[in-house]
Amino acid sequence: MKKAALLTAACLFAVSASAQAQGCMADIKKNGLTVGTNPGYPPFESLDTNNQIIGLDPDLVNAIGKKLGVKVNWVNQPFDGLIAALISRKIDVIAAGMTVTAERKKAVSFTLPYDNSENVILARKEHPEYNSPAALNGKSIGVELGTIQEKVAQGIKGANVKALNQFTDAAIAVQTQQIDSMLIDRVVAERFTKTYPDLRITGVLNKNAKAMAVRKDCGDLLSRMDAAIIELRKSGELGALRKKWLNK
Template identity: 50%
Template structure:
């Protein structure tokens, strides 16, 4: 687990560039930053005992908003509805441990990545013969609906994909033998294997980047968020949050 160095060219961060000013940030400055998330992905975001959304993304989001000088308006919903809500202008930003993919880049803008790490395969400790992606052929694999992992497993020939609205339900499916495996970000997998003692991480799959997402017409907001992320990193706040949530 590591933070991606948040280094951009000066051109990408030119906040004064006229063509990048779409007015999104002006609206955020006036009304606050409306953020959508799906709080079932610890340690990125989850609900505490008081049903408050907590996690790495929430702390990072608040730090970014502070550097931007705006307040945060948080809205929760299922993961598969996050991008539709963003595109319908019901939100300004997605903060949900979202993986950067080429397919998603077609419809949204991403901030600079703030976390990089691999996916992981999670299985029951008594399940043999699964350690790599090809081993999922012929197996029922639990994933979250609308995630990059759903597509990843869907591309495995012979694998049966079982999609859930919540990753907690996907983990329970593996725990109760309704599925032989689950695929998700490794830092999230670490959290689940602590909660479900019968589960273990069987293998890791490549690397992926995690970012905030915004609408395509909000280049000005993207610039502001990127600049704030760089400030959070330079100030040492990022390292403290990584140590807090990914220890």
Template identity: 30%
Template sequence: MNKLTAFVAVLMLVAVVAFSGCTDNTTAEGGEVETATFIVGTEPTFPPFEMTDESGAITGFDIELIKAIAEDQGFEVEIQSIGFDALIPAVQSGNIDIIASGMTITEAREEQVDFSAPYIDAGLAIAVAADNSDVNSVDDLQDLVASVQIGSTGHEKAQELLDAGVLSEVKTFNTVDVVMMELVNGGADVVINDLPVTQAYMVQQPGTIKIAGEKLESESYGFAVRSGNEELLTMIDAGLQNVIEDGTYDEIQSKYFS
């Protein structure tokens, strides 16, 4: 290779490196940097937190809240429907960026993902058929069959009661609507599920089920990201704090929890 050829080769290498460096930040027409878009995974059969409206769009308290946070922080979100038990694997693998799906913050989950600050306090409740007068607390669950959503904290609680010899069987289903129908149709004696979701079902289907006794335990929901994704988590937490302070949070909450 002569000196001229070598010089040309060096110039070409510098040009390639410079071009590849520019592709790290996608630019829109006119040279402006495009807004970052993050994929939000949710299981949309968990009203009022996430659900599908008449047009087929995914909406709900969690969805509107994460969109408000995104607007505050200057990024965009794309909502994707995923089975609840597949959400954590999806964020771990990078197929989604954020979980917004009424996910309770637990120690076991904190070993798998990083959670935002809690954005709402919920809790577990026992639901029975509206005409059931035999079950009034967890003490009345001996030898009964429970219906629960797979991967939920209600599932964990039911499994705990099964292992303790209280429940006789635990039936798991992918979505809350099927969980409730199993109870309504007589395939299960009780449902163990998040209190606000059970209350929302009672409003939608009046006279079919009721809550038995007091709330079993308190729980907090959080948005989740891949472990170590501190930049995204910081934006979510900052946005959450801002929408709480400017009143946006209260507006969304009053819309879904009247």
């Protein structure tokens, strides 16, 4: 997440700190669990032909909602505004294929991880040489605004980073040769190579854990969600969802 957004999130967190002892489950039981996402990241979340949010994150959160005995309400908004929305109490949970980072941990609490996958370089087939950060020196790299991939790209020497509103926008830009490459999670990249046949994975970068985020004053919600994730692991339901959406 960008530094400016994190500073905003930190300020919002300071405002809400006085409520830390109260917890969140009482309100959630009454009003439902409001979950924020950005459905342009298949197979974690996307929109179907009926404009409904589908993917691993929705299925997992809905399963957790059943364990908690609460209704799940979804909010669609840009990825780079999700942490601010969480801390300002517009949403209760972020479920958006979000990578766990030390920087984000300063503002939010993360559940147990539900996936650990690689970031990769996605480029056109005629450029297999774009296989490492060094190979992207002087090249343009597309990323989604506010993502961990944006931060990784900003650390690549000599790269021209293009932060776009959606990863889909970046994939189209690579396909149409407006930019040279993009950084993205492997499972999402594999989906894009099917949609955009001129693209291929040309390099593998770091691994990252994905989890859902809650406010720091919602320790009761965090513990209930973690307990539900453990139950879903033990029952095999989480494994079945990962196989369904990630083919893992």
